[in-house]
Amino acid sequence: MxxxxxxxxxxxxxxxxxxxxxxxxxxxxxxxxxxxxxxxxxxxxxxxxxxxxxxxxxxxxxxxxxxxxxxxxxxxxxxxxxxxxxxxxxxxxxxxxxxxxxxxxxxxxxxxxxxxxxxxxxxxxxxxxxxxxxxxxxxxxxxxxxxxxxxxxxxxxxxxxxxxxxxxxxxxxxxxxxxxxxxxxxxxxxxxxxxxxxxxxxxxxxxxxxxxxxxxxxxxxxxxxxxxxxxxxxxxxxxxxxxxxxxxxxxTTLPAISTIAQPTPATSNEGPIPLAPLATSDATFEHTVRSRRSALDFRGGSETISFEMFSTLLDFTTRPFAADFEGDLFDLDPARYITLYLYAHRIDDLDRGVYRFCPITRTLQRKRLGDQRLMAAGLSLSQDLAGNSCVTFSMIADMERALRDHGDRGYRYVHFEAGNIGQRLYLASEALGFRSTGIGAFYDDSVHRYLDLDGEHHQVVYHFACGHAITDPRL
Ligand SMILES: Cc1cc2nc3c(=O)[nH]c(=O)nc-3n(C[C@H](O)[C@H](O)[C@H](O)COP(=O)(O)O)c2cc1C
Missing domain, CATH: 3.40.109.10 (NADH Oxidase)
Structure with missing residues (x-):
C-alpha cells in the first residue's frame, strides 16, 4: 500500500x-x-x-x-x-x-x-x-x-x-x-x-x-x-x-487553454410524487464535518427515515455547484449530468421500489414497485450495506451529453459531479442523525439492464447508501 x-x-x-x-x-x-x-x-x-x-x-x-x-x-x-x-x-x-x-x-x-x-x-x-x-x-x-x-x-x-x-x-x-x-x-x-x-x-x-x-x-x-x-x-x-x-x-487531458462549452440543458418530463417540506436540524457545520464517518453497514430491520428527511437529502443535491462545467455561477437551474435513481427500502410514506428523481420539478417518478433490498445489494457487488440502508442511490450520468458538450474531458466532469453530490449526502445524513457510505463498487452492466438504461448514452457512475449505521467497533 x-x-x-x-x-x-x-x-x-x-x-x-x-x-x-x-x-x-x-x-x-x-x-x-x-x-x-x-x-x-x-x-x-x-x-x-x-x-x-x-x-x-x-x-x-x-x-x-x-x-x-x-x-x-x-x-x-x-x-x-x-x-x-x-x-x-x-x-x-x-x-x-x-x-x-x-x-x-x-x-x-x-x-x-x-x-x-x-x-x-x-x-x-x-x-x-x-x-x-x-x-x-x-x-x-x-x-x-x-x-x-x-x-x-x-x-x-x-x-x-x-x-x-x-x-x-x-x-x-x-x-x-x-x-x-x-x-x-x-x-x-x-x-x-x-x-x-x-x-x-x-x-x-x-x-x-x-x-x-x-x-x-x-x-x-x-x-x-x-x-x-x-x-x-x-x-x-x-x-x-x-x-x-x-x-x-x-x-481526457486538454493540451491548451480553450473556452469551455456552455452545457446544453437537461430536459425532463417527470411524474408526480412531490418532495415533502424539509426536515430541520440544529447540528453545526463544525460538528457535522468533524464527526462525519462512513457507515460500515446499516442496521436493516424496520427502522426508517421520514419522508421529510429523505426529501431533505434530495433537496440539498439540487443546490447549485458553482463550476465551469455546470454553467454560470448564478444559474439557479444549471445543466446537470447526473440523475439520481434510488432504491427505497425504508422510507416512511414511500412504497418500496425504484424511483427516479427530477431535480427541476423536485418530483419522484416510480420505475418499479416492490422490495429492492437484495437487488440493490447484489448490484453493489453483493455489499450488504446497499440493502440494509434506508435508501441507496444509483447516480446515472448523461454521458452522451457530457461528451457532446466537453469531448472526452466530460468523463471527468460527471464523476466530479457525482462525488460532490455524495459529499452533500454525507453531511446532510450526519446532520439528520444517520449516516451514509459512498459505494464505488457495483456491476455497471447489470445496473444498466436493471434500470433499463442503454449503457452508452446513460451510464452509472456511483452508488451511495444512507441509513442507520451499525456502531463501528474500531473507532
Ligand atoms: C468514491 C468512494 C467509493 C467508496 N466505495 C465504497 C464501497 O464500495 N464500499 C464501502 O463499504 N465503502 C466505500 N467507501 C467508503 C470508504 O471506505 C470510506 O470513506 C473510507 O474508509 C474512509 O472512512 P470515512 O468515510 O469514515 O472517513 C467509498 C468512499 C468513496 C469516497
Whole structure:
C-alpha cells in the first residue's frame, strides 16, 4: 500500500494554528447555499480552519488483529486510500506570505513550495472564465492514481475522480462556513497546471478559486518569486503500471487553454410524487464535518427515515455547484449530468421500489414497485450495506451529453459531479442523525439492464447508501 500522506521534504513548513475557529453555522444553512459571516481577520487562522474542516485527520482507527492505528479524515475516500492532495496559491492574504503551498495533512501544516511570485494569477489564467478573477486564494486538487490502483486496478481512475468530487464539495462548503464562496474550474490544460505546481506523479484535477469577505487580505507589494520545490516523498518501493489508467487520463487531458462549452440543458418530463417540506436540524457545520464517518453497514430491520428527511437529502443535491462545467455561477437551474435513481427500502410514506428523481420539478417518478433490498445489494457487488440502508442511490450520468458538450474531458466532469453530490449526502445524513457510505463498487452492466438504461448514452457512475449505521467497533 502506497503511503497515503505526501510530503515535500526540505520545503519550509508554515504552522497552521491549532484549534482554529470553529464554524457554528448550522450545517443545513451551509448546504442550502448560505454564506456565513467571517470568523477571523488572520489568514493563518482562516487557512487552518478551512483545511481543518475539509481535509484534515479527524479520527483514528485500530486494526483489532495487529493493534495498528491508522488515520481517517474529514473527507471520505474509497478504501481510505486518499488519492487527493490539496495545493493552494495565495496572494495578498493578511499575515500569510504569498506563494504556493502543499497541505501536509499528516501534521496539519503548509509546505511552502514557492515563496512570492503570483501563482494565483498564473493558475487563473489557465481557465479563461470571467468568474473569480480577483480571487486571492486558489486551490488545486491533484490525484495520485497509484494510491488507488494498487488495490482497485483499472477501476481506480473512477475512484480518483469521485474522490476529487468529494474533496471539492468538502472545500467549497467549508469555505462557505467561513464566509467565502468557491468556484471550480475543471477545464484547464493539464500540463501547464502541473508545471506551475511542480508536480510529477500528481495529476491536477480541479482548480478551486475562493473569494469573499471571510478571507482576510492585506495590501502589500508583490514579492519576488523563489522556488523551494522540496522533494516529494516516495510513496512505495515499487510502482505497478496500469496502462488503461494512463490512457483514459491522457484521453481526457486538454493540451491548451480553450473556452469551455456552455452545457446544453437537461430536459425532463417527470411524474408526480412531490418532495415533502424539509426536515430541520440544529447540528453545526463544525460538528457535522468533524464527526462525519462512513457507515460500515446499516442496521436493516424496520427502522426508517421520514419522508421529510429523505426529501431533505434530495433537496440539498439540487443546490447549485458553482463550476465551469455546470454553467454560470448564478444559474439557479444549471445543466446537470447526473440523475439520481434510488432504491427505497425504508422510507416512511414511500412504497418500496425504484424511483427516479427530477431535480427541476423536485418530483419522484416510480420505475418499479416492490422490495429492492437484495437487488440493490447484489448490484453493489453483493455489499450488504446497499440493502440494509434506508435508501441507496444509483447516480446515472448523461454521458452522451457530457461528451457532446466537453469531448472526452466530460468523463471527468460527471464523476466530479457525482462525488460532490455524495459529499452533500454525507453531511446532510450526519446532520439528520444517520449516516451514509459512498459505494464505488457495483456491476455497471447489470445496473444498466436493471434500470433499463442503454449503457452508452446513460451510464452509472456511483452508488451511495444512507441509513442507520451499525456502531463501528474500531473507532
Ligand atoms: C468514491 C468512494 C467509493 C467508496 N466505495 C465504497 C464501497 O464500495 N464500499 C464501502 O463499504 N465503502 C466505500 N467507501 C467508503 C470508504 O471506505 C470510506 O470513506 C473510507 O474508509 C474512509 O472512512 P470515512 O468515510 O469514515 O472517513 C467509498 C468512499 C468513496 C469516497
Amino acid at each position: 502506497p503511503d497515503p500522506f505526501r510530503h515535500y521534504e526540505q520545503a519550509p513548513v508554515l504552522d497552521l494554528p491549532a484549534d482554529p475557529p470553529a464554524p457554528q453555522t448550522p450545517t443545513f444553512q451551509i448546504l442550502a447555499g448560505h454564506t456565513a459571516n467571517p470568523l477571523t481577520n488572520d489568514a493563518a487562522q482562516f487557512l487552518s480552519s478551512l483545511l481543518f474542516h475539509s481535509a484534515s485527520i479527524s479520527a483514528t482507527k485500530t486494526v483489532p488483529s495487529t493493534g495498528t492505528r491508522y488515520a481517517l479524515r474529514v473527507n471520505p475516500s474509497s478504501g481510505n486510500l486518499h488519492p487527493t492532495e490539496f495545493h493552494f496559491a495565495a496572494k495578498g492574504l493578511a499575515n500569510w506570505p504569498d506563494g504556493l503551498y502543499h497541505y501536509r495533512a499528516s501534521s496539519h501544516m503548509a509546505e511552502q513550495r514557492q515563496s512570492g511570485g503570483d501563482p494565483v494569477t498564473e493558475l487563473l489564467n489557465l481557465a479563461p472564465a470571467p468568474w473569480f478573477r480577483s480571487s486571492p486564494l486558489v486551490f488545486v486538487l491533484t490525484s495520485i492514481a497509484w494510491r488507488e490502483a494498487w488495490k482497485y486496478r483499472d477501476r481506480a481512475y473512477r475512484y480518483c475522480l469521485h474522490d476529487t468530487g468529494h474533496a471539492w464539495a468538502a472545500l467549497a462548503l467549508a469555505a462557505r462556513a467561513l464566509g467565502a464562496e468557491a468556484f471550480a474550474f475543471a477545464h484547464f490544460p493539464d500540463q501547464q497546471a502541473s508545471r506551475i505546481l511542480g508536480v510529477d506523479d500528481e495529476w491536477p484535477m480541479l482548480l478551486i478559486a475562493l473569494k469573499g469577505p471571510g478571507i482576510p487580505t492585506a495590501d502589500r507589494p508583490p514579492s519576488p518569486k523563489h522556488w523551494n520545490g522540496g522533494q516529494p516523498n516516495p510513496l512505495s518501493t515499487e510502482t505497478i503500471p496500469y496502462p488503461a489508467i494512463d490512457e483514459v487520463h491522457q484521453a
